[in-house]
Amino acid sequence: MSHVSGAETRARPDETRRRWQMIDFSSPRHRAKFGYLLLAPAVILMALIIIFPIVLSVDISLQDVRMARVGGEREPWTLENYRWLLTSPEFRNAVWVTARMVLMVGGTCLVIGLLTAMLVNQRFKGRSLARLFIALPWAVPEVVATVIWAWMLDSSFGVVNYALLRSGLVAEPVQFASNATAAFFAVCFVMIWKGYPLVSIMLLAGLQSIPEEQYQAAKVDGASPWQEFWFITLPGLMPVIGVTMVMTTLWVFRDFAIIFVLTKGGPVGATTNLSILTWEQSFSFFRMGQGAAVGVVTMIICAIISRSLVGRFARSVH
Amino acid sequence: MKRSLSATIGIYAAVIVTCGLLLFPIYWMFITALSPRTALREFPPRFWPDEPQWGVFHELLANQPFGLWMWNTVLVAVATMILSLSVSVLAAYALSRHNLRGGQGLGLFILTSKMLPATLLVIPLFAIFRSTGLVGSLWSVILAQSTLIVPFCTWMLKGYFDTIPPELEHAALVDGCSPLGTIFLIVLPVAAPGLAATALYSFVLSWSDFLFARTFLTTSEAKWTLNMGIATLKGEYITDWNVIMAGALMAAAPIIVVYLVLERFLVGGLASGAEK
Numbered sequence: 001m002s003h004v005s006g007a008e009t010r011a012r013p014d015e016t017r018r019r020w021q022m023i024d025f026s027s028p029r030h031r032a033k034f035g036y037l038l039l040a041p042a043v044i045l046m047a048l049i050i051i052f053p054i055v056l057s058v059d060i061s062l063q064d065v066r067m068a069r070v071g072g073e074r075e076p077w078t079l080e081n082y083r084w085l086l087t088s089p090e091f092r093n094a095v096w097v098t099a100r101m102v103l104m105v106g107g108t109c110l111v112i113g114l115l116t117a118m119l120v121n122q123r124f125k126g127r128s129l130a131r132l133f134i135a136l137p138w139a140v141p142e143v144v145a146t147v148i149w150a151w152m153l154d155s156s157f158g159v160v161n162y163a164l165l166r167s168g169l170v171a172e173p174v175q176f177a178s179n180a181t182a183a184f185f186a187v188c189f190v191m192i193w194k195g196y197p198l199v200s201i202m203l204l205a206g207l208q209s210i211p212e213e214q215y216q217a218a219k220v221d222g223a224s225p226w227q228e229f230w231f232i233t234l235p236g237l238m239p240v241i242g243v244t245m246v247m248t249t250l251w252v253f254r255d256f257a258i259i260f261v262l263t264k265g266g267p268v269g270a271t272t273n274l275s276i277l278t279w280e281q282s283f284s285f286f287r288m289g290q291g292a293a294v295g296v297v298t299m300i301i302c303a304i305i306s307r308s309l310v311g312r313f314a315r316s317v318h
Numbered sequence: 319m320k321r322s323l324s325a326t327i328g329i330y331a332a333v334i335v336t337c338g339l340l341l342f343p344i345y346w347m348f349i350t351a352l353s354p355r356t357a358l359r360e361f362p363p364r365f366w367p368d369e370p371q372w373g374v375f376h377e378l379l380a381n382q383p384f385g386l387w388m389w390n391t392v393l394v395a396v397a398t399m400i401l402s403l404s405v406s407v408l409a410a411y412a413l414s415r416h417n418l419r420g421g422q423g424l425g426l427f428i429l430t431s432k433m434l435p436a437t438l439l440v441i442p443l444f445a446i447f448r449s450t451g452l453v454g455s456l457w458s459v460i461l462a463q464s465t466l467i468v469p470f471c472t473w474m475l476k477g478y479f480d481t482i483p484p485e486l487e488h489a490a491l492v493d494g495c496s497p498l499g500t501i502f503l504i505v506l507p508v509a510a511p512g513l514a515a516t517a518l519y520s521f522v523l524s525w526s527d528f529l530f531a532r533t534f535l536t537t538s539e540a541k542w543t544l545n546m547g548i549a550t551l552k553g554e555y556i557t558d559w560n561v562i563m564a565g566a567l568m569a570a571a572p573i574i575v576v577y578l579v580l581e582r583f584l585v586g587g588l589a590s591g592a593e594k
Contacts, residue, residue: 034416034497042406053442053443057438070448110547125590141573143548150552254434256528257528258530261528279533
């Protein structure tokens, strides 16, 4: 120890500083810090790209802005956009269109989803293959699905019109692009085709969670298949049906690609749902203040609808 | 429970008819792509072309910047997959192993990505990206997509991590491995299937995006993605449906392949109630 060199003596303060700076993350005391550090990138990303912009969008909705800007001069706050919203026919039309879409798409997805789920729930060889194919539309990109249906619904040469004419259901080809009612149905067809697989998968999981004993007990009591369905299957599925219907509703509220590519919201607003209206006001007419107002109202409605899902997700995370 | 022959035949018939009806559009896309242009204007339409026109794919690649669109889409999807997965793995690990107060927050975050109309989000994002010069750059799309994908990926990965016993990491820590090292050397290899499923799920979501690309990339045609290109084709070339369908087929094929391979893993995660 007596021949410790001057260099080593000088090194000791550096060493202690370094040791201080190296927090040992494996020690229990610092574990929580490590955890928050890992969480940081996700939190930063969400804060920058979602939270801050949402706050900004509310800010935009309260200003008379045509083209939103960050920084620079800000317009004074005004409720003008919301006043416009409550009195404008476009907004009321969008709400009405959205509501009808939710009912039609949700209802049909439920029926198709339930029938396919019950079918695939039967035990037969090739059952997993059937499940694979029945849910295939989920994998097709929305734009691709829309373009295929656009062709199928072509007013002159589309196969759907061919089938309709051939079966005698219509006297002349349906103009899916220019007829308001037909266009609405066209959009619904595409949405239903893209939407039913997820409903089907979730209902299948729900069906498989209904205890077999209930069915066996019913058989002993001599119940008919219809009674089994009504008194066992349906009640057992109610929670899952609730969740899928809420999710489908939120999806119809939010969807953009299908409607935009198929009809762009036309003809004359016949297929303009709230999501399309938000985008149209902001990026077609460049009235971003009004667009943001529509978006904020849509978000509030969606938040209310999704409240029922909060409990489910919070529980499953813990 | 034995089933009568007629019931079995009934079930198989129902399955075949149902699949046939529900998957008809996919079949029709395939048929139309391979039909000669003249056959498209036939009424009644042909359900099988006399001679499959395999040259339509070459025609598509020659007349449209389809290769460019495909390249951009792949670029964005891979970048999104890497970014969202990196962020999600760390967050999911933290939520799985450390009982942080973020647990409840995660549920709320997932909900946000579901109840948030993306069409509202793009308004401020457009302003932000404009001021940072990202409009017209693929990074705007990558960032936007990743952020909406991260909550769900985190939830999926947390589920997988929860099934891995922490004893493995404890043993590694005792042996002198750093906490970060345990994540990469111990947990990730074990969670590889879950990781792969989550990665490819984010790939699929990115591939399907249209809104972000359409909003942020409209002015830079060199950066267009597949979905933007196909949507434009539909607008312009309304009579060349065989070419459009060929494009649709090439755009859908990779994702359908991914789906067929991963369906087992994806369905498990989806059935526990989540993403559309």
